[in-house]
Amino acid sequence: MGGGANIPKPKLSRKLLASFLLVGLLPVVIAGCVLSIVALNQLHQDANAKQQAIANQLSGRVDDYLNKDTGSLLYIAKLYTSYPNLLDQSLSTLLKQDSSLEKVDVLTTNGDKKTATLNSGQLQIVTSKIDSSDTTLDQLSGKSKMLSVGRDGSNNPLVTIGLPITPVSGSTKIIGGIIGYFNSVDLTKSLPTSGLGQGGYTYVVDSSGNLVTHPDLGFLQAHIQISDIPAVAGFLGGTYQTKQTNSENGDDVLSTSSNTLSGFGVIVEEPTEQVYASYTWYMQLAIGVGIAAIILCVLAGLFFKTKFARPIRRLALGAQRITQKDFSQKIDISSKDELQDIAAAFNSIGSDIDKLVTDQKSNNMSLTFEQSKLSNIINSVSDGVIAVDRYGNTISLNPPAAKLFNQMPMHLKGKHVTDYFNPTHDGSLLKFDFKEPGIYSYTDLMLNLGEKTTYLDIMIAVLESHDNDVAAIITIHDQTASRELSFMKLDFVAIAAHELRTPLTVISGYLDLLNNEAIKELSVLNIENLQKAIVGTNQLRELINKLLNIARIERGDMEIFIDKLNITQLVQKNVEQHMTVAAQKEQTLSYTSNAKGSVYVPADTASIVEVLNNLIGNALKYTPKGGRIQVNVTTASDHVRVDILDTGPGVPTDLREKLFTKFYRAERSLIAGTRGTGLGLFISKTIIELQHGVIGIEEDKGNGSIFYFTLPTYNSERDDGLIEKNISGGIHGWFKKRTPR
């Protein structure tokens, strides 16, 4: 199979995988983020609270420690006021009891200074004069206590507590002062790091930022003033919040400061890393869960890809092959679900299409053959054939059609039919309409192309169709030649008839002359002979008149001149004119009418006379001797009806339809031995129909025939302006010009 480049890419499986990842991971990531933030926040709050609590607790301990030391010194000071002699003993006791007490100075206002230390468990007292530069007593004056931090020889901090010695308790006058120097070992020990996490510790500074205690002895000895450390600066500035800062060692720590009643500050520090150790654990857990989720999603995606995407891709490939006209392939999916059904349907459709295509190919072959056969037939017919679509655009036309328009077929293809074919029908342009299926015939169409006029009969077969289909077949039959031939025949008949009339006029004129002038001189036999000649001449005149009429009808030259005609009078007179002939055959000819007075019709007098002559003449002719002929005029509201009833042989039913056609005569009339051309009824029918009437024969009732015709009654509104025809002054063959009224 070619066209491998066109195989659809497996987008679906990628999309599926991506969807799974998105759907699976997104909640995990969001939940992880939210949880992290919450956990971080919580840890932060917990660490804060914990450090605050520890800082407060340790502040209390520092106070307790200082109060205890202060209390010991205060005891000595009070004892000295009352019992100065017991000073040495009490100092010795205190120094021995309190290991943190390194030295005690006792100053008196008389300038003596007694310094007590413990040397290898033995009290050692050095007495001296107060150095003049020593302002300690001045500083103690008026105060209850003096607290400061100094350094010993090894640069270890010494907490110095000074108390005034007053003569009376509560007096502002001092007699001396007692100053105790405490190392910070015990204080440091009294500040446990319990409750803090690993690496957490605490240290103490005084109100000037001097370091009092620090668990790192090296640091303690190396640093005295650390007020620039953020946590210390915070304490000195009076803010005791917990914050993440750089420690005195430069470590990233969470620190909290707290002030004591004695004015020292306690700083609690814990490495940030340690504080958030549990948070890191959370994070690791979250990442682990995320990775697990990714793996799950990928696995699920792969599973679904195998389960659904692959069959769908197979379907897609199958569809692709069908577009490449490969209908024979089968799609193999056995997933036992809807996809398998689809594949089965697909295979079924494919084989159906395959069959259709195969059928179509063979159909096309036979169709092509049929088309060429049809095309040959259409091209070989002598009539013009044009095939158009529903809009009238030419799809094809055969050479005779093109020749009619003096064009080559290819020059007319695609053009609208009215671009080259505009025949007229009764003087107006023929309108083509290819919408309603059916067969439409038009005769005597005229087509003017340059100076040449062509006469055509066309037939338009409109088919059921769609766009671009053949919607109609126009067949054009060129009638010009046959029409010319037909007119030549008719002209010949007309000329012949006319030429016959001249000798007829001569014969009839001289016979009449004989009949009127010479009759006295003729024998009875010759008189009879003369009468026979006259009858024959009359029949010849009638025949010639009829032939002329037929020629005119055929050419469309029949002349009708409508007057206001007194029909009752005309019929009555005509009946009277036939009385002589009826009498000769011993027939009874009668006239009846239901009309009161005269009844008028708009009609051509001469032609109606001809109709009456035909119908009454036929009745007289075919009715046997002694029979009856009745002419009856019936008037109705809108028409007048003339019935001619006879007692003749009647007309067989099967012959009635042909009765009014050209050159027809009922067979029986031939048998009866009467003569006639059969033209009279055809001419009469033409005359009556031209004047909007009806002519016909009634059902045979077994006693002769009833011919009838109707004419519309004169209507003063419609027919206003017609002049009444005078039919009373009848000289046969003479027509006087009407005198204007």
Add this chain to the structure above:
Amino acid sequence: MAGLKNVLLVEDEPMIRDLYRIALADSGYTVEVADNADEAFTKLGKFQPDCIFLDVMLPGTSGLEILTELRSNPAHGCMDAKIVILTNLAQRSVADNAMEHGADGYVIKADIFPRDLPKVIKSLEEE
């Protein structure tokens, strides 16, 4: 107008011409005949007809042309004469055309009896 006595008959067919001449002369009319236009106009120079029977189909100048000339040219002295067209065409349009050009009526030769011609003249006198 009464007393149409002088009749000019223009007809090229001798037998018909004779037939009509005899019929009219027998009834007491003064009849002059011509068988073509030239002869007719020559006759008019010396004969003043009250009534003219004029055949339509004539060799050379047709009856209708003669009619038009007679009705439009007073020199012929036929402005008031009655003119009856003789025809065998039985085409009423031809007859109507003739009457529009001044004819007073027309006769279909094949249908009329020659003996009825005096009656035609009589009917023209009734006005």
